[in-house]
Amino acid sequence: MKLPENIEGFIQSQNELDSTVFANYFTEQATVFDEGSSYSGRDEIKQWIQQATEKYSMQLKPLNFNQIGSKGKLTVEVTGTFPGSPAVMQYHFEWDGPAIRSLKITG
Template sequence: MQLPENIEGLIKAQNEFDSNAFAAYFTEQATVFDEGSSYSGRDEIRDWIQQATEKYKMQLKAVDFLQTGSKGKLTVEVAGTFPGSPALMQYHLELNDQLISSLKITA
């Protein structure tokens, strides 16, 4: 499966536990929705992914990616130290050029 460069980079940053690189794929005003909470801006997104990574040691494997215009849906297999691992999750993305302006994670 061929992924856009920014999506490939996001997965690589997560798998290398690089929260700074992960956050750099988002716009300055981006929002992430995950597990009933939202995080706005790169600093909050960086802190959120850092804490989640420390807690769960997540590794992502792309399963499917569909994009229509500025909307994308990435299906990933997420493995880590959480109950039910590995699990399939959907990353609902709003893209602004090469950056992500919104990410909503669902099971």
């Protein structure tokens, strides 16, 4: 499956547990919605992903990707040290150019 460069980098930074590079794929005012909570701005997003990866050592394997205009959906298999691993999840993106403006994670 051919993925856009920014999605490949996003996945790679997650799998390398690099929260700084991960957060830099987002706009300064981006928002992430995950497990009933929201995180706004790169600093909060960096803290969120750093805590999650330290706790669960998550790895992403892309299964499917669709994009229409500035919106896209990435289906991934997520493995890690969390109950129910592996799990299939959907990452719903909105972009501002190549940067992520919004990410909503659903299971």
